[in-house]
Amino acid sequence: MTQNIQVKMRRHPAGDLTVDDFLVESSDLPVPADGQALVKVLYLSLDPYMRPMMDPIRSYVPHLHPGDVMPGTTVAEVIESKDPELPVGSVVVCSLGWRTHGLVTKDVVRVIDPANGPLSASLSVLGMTGATAHYGLLELAKPQAGETVVVTAASGAVGGVVGQIAKLKGCRVVGIAGGPEKCRYVVEELGFDVCVDYKSETFEKDLAEATPDYVGVLFENVGGPVFDAVLGRMADHGRIALCGNISQYNATEPYGVKGLRHLLMHRVNVYSFVIADHREYWPAAVSELGGWLAEGKIKYKEDVAVGIENAPKAFISMLSGGNFGKQLVEP
Amino acid sequence: MTQNIQVKMRRHPAGDLTVDDFLVESSDLPVPADGQALVKVLYLSLDPYMRPMMDPIRSYVPHLHPGDVMPGTTVAEVIESKDPELPVGSVVVCSLGWRTHGLVTKDVVRVIDPANGPLSASLSVLGMTGATAHYGLLELAKPQAGETVVVTAASGAVGGVVGQIAKLKGCRVVGIAGGPEKCRYVVEELGFDVCVDYKSETFEKDLAEATPDYVGVLFENVGGPVFDAVLGRMADHGRIALCGNISQYNATEPYGVKGLRHLLMHRVNVYSFVIADHREYWPAAVSELGGWLAEGKIKYKEDVAVGIENAPKAFISMLSGGNFGKQLVEP
Numbered sequence: 001m002t003q004n005i006q007v008k009m010r011r012h013p014a015g016d017l018t019v020d021d022f023l024v025e026s027s028d029l030p031v032p033a034d035g036q037a038l039v040k041v042l043y044l045s046l047d048p049y050m051r052p053m054m055d056p057i058r059s060y061v062p063h064l065h066p067g068d069v070m071p072g073t074t075v076a077e078v079i080e081s082k083d084p085e086l087p088v089g090s091v092v093v094c095s096l097g098w099r100t101h102g103l104v105t106k107d108v109v110r111v112i113d114p115a116n117g118p119l120s121a122s123l124s125v126l127g128m129t130g131a132t133a134h135y136g137l138l139e140l141a142k143p144q145a146g147e148t149v150v151v152t153a154a155s156g157a158v159g160g161v162v163g164q165i166a167k168l169k170g171c172r173v174v175g176i177a178g179g180p181e182k183c184r185y186v187v188e189e190l191g192f193d194v195c196v197d198y199k200s201e202t203f204e205k206d207l208a209e210a211t212p213d214y215v216g217v218l219f220e221n222v223g224g225p226v227f228d229a230v231l232g233r234m235a236d237h238g239r240i241a242l243c244g245n246i247s248q249y250n251a252t253e254p255y256g257v258k259g260l261r262h263l264l265m266h267r268v269n270v271y272s273f274v275i276a277d278h279r280e281y282w283p284a285a286v287s288e289l290g291g292w293l294a295e296g297k298i299k300y301k302e303d304v305a306v307g308i309e310n311a312p313k314a315f316i317s318m319l320s321g322g323n324f325g326k327q328l329v330e331p
Numbered sequence: 332m333t334q335n336i337q338v339k340m341r342r343h344p345a346g347d348l349t350v351d352d353f354l355v356e357s358s359d360l361p362v363p364a365d366g367q368a369l370v371k372v373l374y375l376s377l378d379p380y381m382r383p384m385m386d387p388i389r390s391y392v393p394h395l396h397p398g399d400v401m402p403g404t405t406v407a408e409v410i411e412s413k414d415p416e417l418p419v420g421s422v423v424v425c426s427l428g429w430r431t432h433g434l435v436t437k438d439v440v441r442v443i444d445p446a447n448g449p450l451s452a453s454l455s456v457l458g459m460t461g462a463t464a465h466y467g468l469l470e471l472a473k474p475q476a477g478e479t480v481v482v483t484a485a486s487g488a489v490g491g492v493v494g495q496i497a498k499l500k501g502c503r504v505v506g507i508a509g510g511p512e513k514c515r516y517v518v519e520e521l522g523f524d525v526c527v528d529y530k531s532e533t534f535e536k537d538l539a540e541a542t543p544d545y546v547g548v549l550f551e552n553v554g555g556p557v558f559d560a561v562l563g564r565m566a567d568h569g570r571i572a573l574c575g576n577i578s579q580y581n582a583t584e585p586y587g588v589k590g591l592r593h594l595l596m597h598r599v600n601v602y603s604f605v606i607a608d609h610r611e612y613w614p615a616a617v618s619e620l621g622g623w624l625a626e627g628k629i630k631y632k633e634d635v636a637v638g639i640e641n642a643p644k645a646f647i648s649m650l651s652g653g654n655f656g657k658q659l660v661e662p
Contacts, residue, residue: 052596059596223591245592256587260554261576263603265383265390270601272594 004029005308005331007098009064013054015252017319021054022070022312029101036103037086039076041096044308044329045123046072046315047157048221049274051249061276070098070311073128075112075119086111093122098311100331117293124157124326125293125300126286132275133161134285136241137219138169140271143239145170147216150230154195155182157300157326158243161289162219163192164298171217174210176226178321185324189299198226207233217241223248224255231259234266242272249319301325335360336639336662338429340395343387346583348650352385353401353643360432367434368417370407372427375639375660376454377403377646378488379552380605382580392607401429401642404459406443406450417442424453429642431662448624455488455657456624456631457617463606464492465616467572468550469500471602474570476501478547481561485526486513488631488657489574492620493550494523495629502548505541507557509652516655520630529557538564548572554579555586562590565599573603580650632656 003026010023032038050071053064064071074097078090085106086092092109096102112122124130136158143149149166153159154175163186166173175186175195183195196206207229214235220227223245234240248254262268275282292298303323305314308331318327334357341354363369381402384395395402405428409421416437417423423440427433443453455461467489474480480497484490485506494517497504506517506526514526527537538560545566551558554576565571579585593599606613623629634654636645639662649658 052592057596227591242595245595248592254589254592256589257591258585258587260558260588261383261579261585263601264573264576264605265388267603267605267608269603270594272598272600274595274598277598 002029003027004099004101006069007308007311008067008069009054011066012056016250017316019312024309030103032080032082032103034082036105037078037083038080039092039102039104040079041074041076041100041331043075043120043123044072044098044311044331046311046318046327046329048244048246048249051319071095072097073123075122091119098308100308120302120328123328124302125161125298126290128275129157129326130161130289131282131285132243133158133165134289135275135278135281136243136273137162137165140273141217141219141239141241143169143171143217148172148174148211148213149217149219150174150176150211150215151219152176152226153221153246154186154192155324156221159221160190160300161298164190167191168297182324204229219243222246228257228259231262234262234268236266238266238268240268240270242270246319302328304328304330306330333360334358335430335432337400338639338642339398339400340385342397344385347581348647350643355640361434363411363413363434365413367413367436368409369411370423370433370435371410372405372407372431372662374406374451374454375403375429375642375662377642377649377658377660379575379577379580382650402426403428404454406453422450429639431639451633451659454659456492456629457621459606460488460657461492461620462613462616463574464489464496465620466606466609466612467574467604468493468496471604472548472550472570472572474500474502474548479503479505479542479544480548480550481505481507481542481546482550483507483557484552484577485517485523486655487552490552491521491631492629495521498522499628513655535560550574553577559588559590562593565593565597567597569597569599571599571601573601577650633659635659635661637661
């Protein structure tokens, strides 16, 4: 009989995450009561924000406790229903976390129309990561045509969209990514002007050569030494959209950023944000992104792990850049 | 015969500034041509921004070259004039730098009325430092009544005014200063709610106790480990007015700031500014500050070194917090 497989946090991780920090458990499928529907997860989104949630620290979301199911946004299909508004076969976006099945009610889901494009896009370019890119770049950093925009984690789910929007707005766009394969993708597929490999021994020199007019906007996803290097290239009155800090999420001793003097010397503002604070912004952003996607002006890439039991391994790999494109799990 | 004594930068400093980085020279007094006036400096303002100008780096002002007279704002009195609009005895604010005398024309000076208060106030609370405090706090950080405002270098020329304005706006104001004498002054004379001594072994604990509701606004003048400590206390949606970095101006190896993750976790924005970018803002700010000063709502303190040849020593001391109040030189 089909089981509901769930991945829980076994314990708070101590620095680098390991598969032993997780626990995979099975239970019988739940039975929907009136007004509920049983859904089967089609795709689970793995996102960097989940890592700091595993630490018992003060943050923008309550942290997890040992035994909690790992959280996350999912696309799921109704397989049994006691709500006529959620008929069997409906596809919904909801937040079931790392599990194969769950019960939902109509007020916690958004029904999507498969005719509008690939279902999984609701978890990337037409979902949280797309809205993040759109908001941080256009509402906070506000790049002007001709300005240089630097995007870290440029081949990632957020970074790839940021750079493509910046190109649509007439900017010179410089990506930073890890390794020649990702850099090639960022330039050849996504259309960035140039992409600098942070793993290269000549990274700082390459970055300087790629930003001869300095950096008007930095869309920052990474933190650590890469962030430090870009700080030294900021232009007067530059803006930084601070969106992520993925290089530091596993760090027990955080990297010390030395280049903060450049903020003052060049009167650079830093805008920190979490897209969950700005739900009212999503529909318009996703609608515009959907238009660009349909016109072929925006591309994206997915990296799909198969089997919910493989979510921990995929998540750990993603945190060190092992993924290539938006990380999903197909349970 | 009276000489014009000038202090020049002898060489770019290597880390900690020493008096040997300066050169004191004398020359005959210049003779005013038509439209010029010869002035005698009454007060020279020493300010932290002068230190980064001595390093050959890309910054918001052109850096100094060896042999350049040290720059700075001055209050000066006309002692000989070939411009009827600048009669002998007029008092003006101008930027003569570290010297005893200079030639000016009416378009580079602002005539001040000694009846409006102490002449030296034009170099502090009614000048650049007052405008800096007013702009950074009220235009950028925008504290709300009841919010906790932390001010670093709280006994300094900028910090002291920031905290007093914040009190006038109904905030809870926490100063950070070096040593019990300065802390006592900040609370007892300036009226801050509390002042934490960054030189104390219990600094981080004291800071936590002083900010039970976390920090809505940080007015930051110092950088380094003190900045790092306050980062860990920022409240959700906090704002940082980044005004100075005095602890790092002499550093050859900058301090690495570890707490930047708090910016993201608490969606804190950082607004970097240099008041010279906002000249249009000065008159209204100085006018409001003048009103508060006249009503006794704002106090300030001066630390006056006597003799232009002592400016280097006073400047070096100021950079490590050796001054107590706005640092001036009476040549």
